[in-house]
Amino acid sequence: MEKIGFLDLKEQNQQVKAEIFAAFQKVFEKTAFSGGPFVQEFEENFATYTGAKYAVALSSGTDAVHLMCIAAGIGEGDEVIIPANTFIASPWGVVYEKAIPVFVDCDSDTWEIDPAKIEAAITPKTKAIMGVHLYGQPFNRDAVKAIADKHNLLLLEDAAQAHGAYYKGESLGKGAFMAGYSFYPGKNLGATGEGGAIVTNDENIYNHLLSLRNHGSKEKYYHDIIGYNYRMGGLEGAALNIKLKYLDEWNNKRRAIAKRFFTEINNPKVKMQTQLDFANSVYHLFVVTVEDREAFVKHLNTHNIFPGMHYPVPCHLQKAFGHLGYKHGDFTNSEYLAEHCVSLPMYAELTRNKVDRIIEAVNTY
Ligand SMILES: *Cc1c(COP(=O)(O)O)cnc(C)c1O
Numbered sequence: 001m002e003k004i005g006f007l008d009l010k011e012q013n014q015q016v017k018a019e020i021f022a023a024f025q026k027v028f029e030k031t032a033f034s035g036g037p038f039v040q041e042f043e044e045n046f047a048t049y050t051g052a053k054y055a056v057a058l059s060s061g062t063d064a065v066h067l068m069c070i071a072a073g074i075g076e077g078d079e080v081i082i083p084a085n086t087f088i089a090s091p092w093g094v095v096y097e098k099a100i101p102v103f104v105d106c107d108s109d110t111w112e113i114d115p116a117k118i119e120a121a122i123t124p125k126t127k128a129i130m131g132v133h134l135y136g137q138p139f140n141r142d143a144v145k146a147i148a149d150k151h152n153l154l155l156l157e158d159a160a161q162a163h164g165a166y167y168k169g170e171s172l173g174k175g176a177f178m179a180g181y182s183f184y185p186g187k188n189l190g191a192t193g194e195g196g197a198i199v200t201n202d203e204n205i206y207n208h209l210l211s212l213r214n215h216g217s218k219e220k221y222y223h224d225i226i227g228y229n230y231r232m233g234g235l236e237g238a239a240l241n242i243k244l245k246y247l248d249e250w251n252n253k254r255r256a257i258a259k260r261f262f263t264e265i266n267n268p269k270v271k272m273q274t275q276l277d278f279a280n281s282v283y284h285l286f287v288v289t290v291e292d293r294e295a296f297v298k299h300l301n302t303h304n305i306f307p308g309m310h311y312p313v314p315c316h317l318q319k320a321f322g323h324l325g326y327k328h329g330d331f332t333n334s335e336y337l338a339e340h341c342v343s344l345p346m347y348a349e350l351t352r353n354k355v356d357r358i359i360e361a362v363n364t365y
Pocket of ligand 1: 062196
């Protein structure tokens with residue numbers, strides 16, 4: 001029985017290897033290693049793909065979150081509301097600017113930020129809400145936006161897991177003020193290295209971001225603001241440009257696998273992420289919860305299946321945020337998820353036979 005890991009990048013990269021190597025050759029011929037025409041072409045294509053007016057390619061998704069915070073004017077002492085159950089990079093950008101992440105609990109069934117819990121976390125210092133489209137499923141953006149508007153707050157979106165997801169029938173970027181993406185190799189759209197992007201529909205924000213990622217300059221050697229070197233490499237841009245053409249096909253394969261999981265997994269001990277009817281997920285991860293995680297994982301291992309865990313510690317209980325003073329019991333839904341989550345194998349190249357095996361293993365637990 002062949003081993004099934006929770007993610008296997010080999011086959012997908014094999015599919016596009018020849019095409020990507022040919023593109024690398026062009027990058028070498030032009031020595032366009034930092035930014036340049038290949039990155040620009042990717043930006044145009046990615047903006048179109050996400051439905052946004054502009055895209056700014058960056059060196060990682062973490063940089064995307066950071067620059068979203070700066071462009072939103074978040075600074076020392078400001079508070080930003082963030083779901084507790086997200087990858088640690090969502091709050092990084094906030095603390096890089098000496099602002100304060102204020103965590104809120106997730107919904108017990110959708111595991112997305114719970115709009116009903118946001119208002120209690122708002123103070124006079126609150127500047128923004130950062131929503132996360134978790135595991136590839138868009139959160140209830142209209143509900144969160146209504147709260148943001150009522151309190152004069154900005155809404156930032158961490159879309160690092162949701163390339164290609166739809167919200168109310170539209171690509172996510174279309175209605176976003178700013179949305180940050182990651183092209184870490186394991187994401188639905190992964191670079192041949194590190195990468196990230198912000199999409200926006202605001203021209204001023206777009207120009208600000210272009211300057212921020214490039215040493216705060218519009219004209220070389222003239223620096224108007226404090227900036228960063230957050231540029232994307234040319235090889236990454238060239239590879240992403242090729243992979244983007246296949247992303248819908250790959251996402252649809254993930255959707256088909258997810259559909260099988262939803263319809264064929266019938267073990268009452270296994271709970272799946274509740275699907276929101278206005279959200280079309282790209283299933284970056286397929287997370288389930290079980291009461292006895294250790295026993296469940298052991299059972300899967302005996303079937304030569306090795307799941308993942310996203311994420312074992314919620315942000316508010318991370319040591320790095322110890323100074324914020326949170327404690328166990330503050331956000332019970334996020335803590336339950338952290339203690340009981342298991343990520344089933346999920347990637348476009350999972351064969352029918354492997355999906356059969358996963359379903360059978362889950363159902364016989
Ligand atoms: C991956 C990820 C990031 C960070 O992206 P990197 O490219 O790894 O820096 C940010 N937020 C979320 C939710 C992510 O999953």
